[in-house]
Amino acid sequence: MLKEVLLPDLGEGIESADVSEILVSAGDSVSIDDIFLVLESDKASMEIPAENNGKVKEVFVKAGDRVKTGSPLISLEVSSDVEPSIKSENKENKEEPTFEKKEVKTEDKPETFSDKTFASPGVRKLSRELDIDLSGVSATGLKGRITKEDLHKYIKLKMSQGGGFSAQNFPKVDFSKWGNIEEKPLTKIQKITGERLQQAWQIIPHVTQFDEADISILNSIREKEKEEGLKNNIKVTFLPFIIMAAIKALKEFPVFNSSLNHDQDSLIIKKYYNIGIAIDTPTGLVVPVIKDADKKSILDLSKELMDLSDRARNKKLKPEELSGGSFTISSLGGIGGTNFTPIINPPEVAIMGISKSVWKPVYNNKTKEIIPTLTMPFSLSYDHRVIDGAIGASFTSFFASTVLEGSIFK
Numbered sequence: 001m002l003k004e005v006l007l008p009d010l011g012e013g014i015e016s017a018d019v020s021e022i023l024v025s026a027g028d029s030v031s032i033d034d035i036f037l038v039l040e041s042d043k044a045s046m047e048i049p050a051e052n053n054g055k056v057k058e059v060f061v062k063a064g065d066r067v068k069t070g071s072p073l074i075s076l077e078v079s080s081d082v083e084p085s086i087k088s089e090n091k092e093n094k095e096e097p098t099f100e101k102k103e104v105k106t107e108d109k110p111e112t113f114s115d116k117t118f119a120s121p122g123v124r125k126l127s128r129e130l131d132i133d134l135s136g137v138s139a140t141g142l143k144g145r146i147t148k149e150d151l152h153k154y155i156k157l158k159m160s161q162g163g164g165f166s167a168q169n170f171p172k173v174d175f176s177k178w179g180n181i182e183e184k185p186l187t188k189i190q191k192i193t194g195e196r197l198q199q200a201w202q203i204i205p206h207v208t209q210f211d212e213a214d215i216s217i218l219n220s221i222r223e224k225e226k227e228e229g230l231k232n233n234i235k236v237t238f239l240p241f242i243i244m245a246a247i248k249a250l251k252e253f254p255v256f257n258s259s260l261n262h263d264q265d266s267l268i269i270k271k272y273y274n275i276g277i278a279i280d281t282p283t284g285l286v287v288p289v290i291k292d293a294d295k296k297s298i299l300d301l302s303k304e305l306m307d308l309s310d311r312a313r314n315k316k317l318k319p320e321e322l323s324g325g326s327f328t329i330s331s332l333g334g335i336g337g338t339n340f341t342p343i344i345n346p347p348e349v350a351i352m353g354i355s356k357s358v359w360k361p362v363y364n365n366k367t368k369e370i371i372p373t374l375t376m377p378f379s380l381s382y383d384h385r386v387i388d389g390a391i392g393a394s395f396t397s398f399f400a401s402t403v404l405e406g407s408i409f410k
Contacts, residue, residue, distance in 0.1 A: 001077070001078045002057060002075055002076070002077055002078070003052065003054070003075065003076045003077075003078045004072050004074075004075050004076075005050075005051075005072070005073050005074050005075070005076055006070050006071065006072055006073065007048070007067050007068065007069055007070060007071045007072075007073055008048075008069070009069050015068060015069060016066055016067060016068045016069070017039035017040060017046065017066070017067060018039065018040050018064065018065070018066055018067075019037065019038075019039060019061050019062065019063055019064060019065045019066075019067060020038050020039060020040045020063065020124075020128070021037070021038035021063065021124065021128075022036075022037055022038075022059060022061065022062065022063055023035055023036050023037065023038070023117075024036040024037075024056045024059065024074065025056065025059060026056055026057060026058055026059060027055065027056060028055070028056045029053075029054070029055050029056075030050040030053070030054060030055075030056065030076070031050065031053050032049075032050060032051060032052060032053055033049045033050065034049060034050045035047045035048065035049055035050075035118065036048060036049070036050055036056070036073075036074065037061075037073055037074075038124055039067070040125075047124075048073065050076070052076060052078045053078070054076040054077050054078040055076070055077045056074055056075075056076060056077075057074075057075040057076060057077050058074065058075045059073075059074050060072045060073060060074060060075070061073055061074075117134040117135055117137075117139075117146060118139065118141075118144055118145040118146060119134055119139075119145060119146035119147075119151075123146055123147065123148055123150075123151050126148075126151060127151060130155070132151070132154070132155075134146055134151075136154070137150055137151060137154045138150060138153075138154070156262070156263075156264075187283040187284050188283075189281070189283045189284030189285070189286065190283070190284040190285075193284050193285050193286075196345075196346070197343050199346070200343050200344050200345070200346050201343055203346075204344050204346065204383050204385075205383065205384040205385060206341070206343070206344060206381050206382075206383070206384070207381070207382055207384045207387075207389060207392060208341045208342075208379050208380065208381045208382075209379065209380045209381075209382070209389075209392045209393060209395075209396050210339050210377070210378075210379050211377075211378060211379075211380075211396040211397070211399075211400055212375050212376060212377045212378065212400070213375070213376045213378060213399065213400040213403040213404060214362075214373050214374070214375060214400070214403070214404045215238070215357060215374050215375070215376045215403055215404075216373055216374045217404065217405070217406040218238070218241055218403055218404075218406050218409065219374050221241070221406055221409045221410065222236060222238060222241060225298050225299070225302075225409075228299065229299055229302055232299070232303075234299055234302050234303050234306065235302060235306055236298065236299070236302045237302070237305070237334075238333060238354075238357070238376070239277070239301075239305060239329070239331055239333075239354075240298045240301035240302050240305065241298065241403070241409055242329060242331070242352075242354060242403075243275050243277075243290070243293055243301055243329065244293075244298065244301070244408060244409065245399055245402045245403045245408065246275070246327065246329060246352060246399065247273045247275070247293060247294045248398075248399075248402050248408055249395055249398050249399040249402065250273060250326075250327055251273075251294075252395075252398055253391060253394065253395045253398070254269050255267070255269070255349070255386060255387055255391065256327060256349065256350045256382065256387065256395060257269065257270050257273065257326045257327055258270060258326075258349055258386065259326075259347040259348060259349060260347065260349070260383075260385070260386065264385075267386065270326045272291075272292060272326060273292065273293050273294040273326060273327070274289050274290065274291050274292065274293065274324050274325050274326045274327075275289065275290045275293040275325065275326070275327055275328070275329060276288070276289045276290075276325035276327070276328035276329070276345060276348075277289075277290065277305065277308065277328070277329055277331075278328060278329070278330035278331070278342075279308070279309055279312045279313075281312050281313045281315075282313065283315070286312050286317065286322065287322065287325065287328060287345060288308040288311075288312055288317055288321045288322055289321060289322065289323065289324055289325040290304055290305070290308070291324065298409065308321070325345065325348060326348065327348060327350060327351070327352075328342075328344075328345045328348060328350075328351040328352070329351070329352045329353075329354065330342045330351060330352070330353050330354070331353075331354040332353070332354065332355055332356065333354045333355060333356050333357060333376070334356075335356065336355075336356045337355045337356060338355055338356075338377055339353075339355055339377050339379055340353050340355065340379060341353070341379060341381060342379065342381050343381065344381055344382070344383060349382060349383040349386045349387060350380060350381065350382040350383065350387065351380075351381050351382075352378060352379070352380050352399075353378060353379040353380075353381070354376065354378050355376070355377040355378065355379070356377075357374055357375060357376040357377075358374075358375055358377075359372055359373065359374055359375070360372075360373055360375045361373075362375070376403070378396070378399075380392060380395060380396050380399075
């Protein structure tokens with residue numbers, strides 16, 4: 001028997017809704033209570049279940065359609081094996097129907113279609129917003145239903161594995177109608193970096209602290225180290241000194257050298273100091289890691305920075321050189337800018353940004369003099385789930401005083 005399934009009364013004054021998902025197609029077999037359509041109205045997301053066993057003959061709607069109460073949705077070739085009236089009667093009597101053994105045949109059992117999943121409207125809506133395929137989520141709910149906890153567990157697993165979720169598709173725009181354009185494909189590194197940065201920005205509550213450091217004394221020390229480095233063809237920049245000062249601050253404030261564990265219920269304090277350095281390359285941003293940076297001298301760090309930068313730009317870095325960092329530094333000091341907000345590199349909890357140093361007239365209240373001072377602006381982004389503003393400000397102040405003093409570099 002062919003039955004046309006109509007949109008039932010949705011209640012709560014809802015006269016129409018948008019079709020957001022169609023879970024069946026012509027030829028698919030369905031069972032009673034199988035979800036074959038998902039609707040979204042201004043008030044809620046709703047799943048429409050099958051009321052009969054049968055095979056889908058035709059689907060009358062498509063995703064995006066606006067349907068009203070009474071509109072035909074699908075036509076169903078109803079199976080005569082089990083009538084819905086029997087099921088309804090049994091709900092009242094709380095008894096299961098009995099059949100002769102010959103009536104139940106393996107070949108008569110309804111088939112399942114590969115993309116069929118069972119989840120509440122709320123779970124479906126969240127999965128659509130995050131562009132998550134529910135067929136990959138393990139279900140623990142009744143009758144194989146995906147619960148909100150199942151989805152959350154899946155998201156946490158993906159995050160711990162470094163996997164990301166793609167954003168909703170951007171609207172397609174024909175930019176050429178306003179003038180000449182050139183379409184340039186993103187490199188693989190740019191795509192991977194973009195996904196990781198987007199994920200980090202979405203899941204980590206960022207706070208950024210801005211400060212500046214007097215590097216006049218450090219500049220004099222660096223000039224002496226530059227001369228020493230030239231003897232061995234080693235270029236000495238400010239970055240090795242910044243790494244060394246950052247490590248001293250990390251030892252004073254260990255929380256900045258930590259990571260949340262995979263369950264986000266405890267903190268892993270790292271006893272090693274592996275410093276990631278953001279390097280701009282022709283194909284995109286990469287972050288090689290200087291391992292055990294606390295055990296190296298200024299010349300050692302300078303030499304390693306030269307080597308990593310060269311191999312990064314020539315795509316010769318090894319996979320192990322891009323992992324294991326505990327804190328990252330992104331320096332734009334050689335380019336320009338006054339300040340910027342660096343994005344945290346998960347699973348780390350903080351990152352430092354260095355901007356271009358400038359000479360500034362600074363008034364000394366003790367001597368009543370205006371003194372030319374080489375000043376380095378810097379910023380510190382940190383995970384607010386782990387670090388609050390007070391300790392963030394304490395870290396930047398300690399770092400600035402360490403650089404000003406300069407004694408650790410001698």
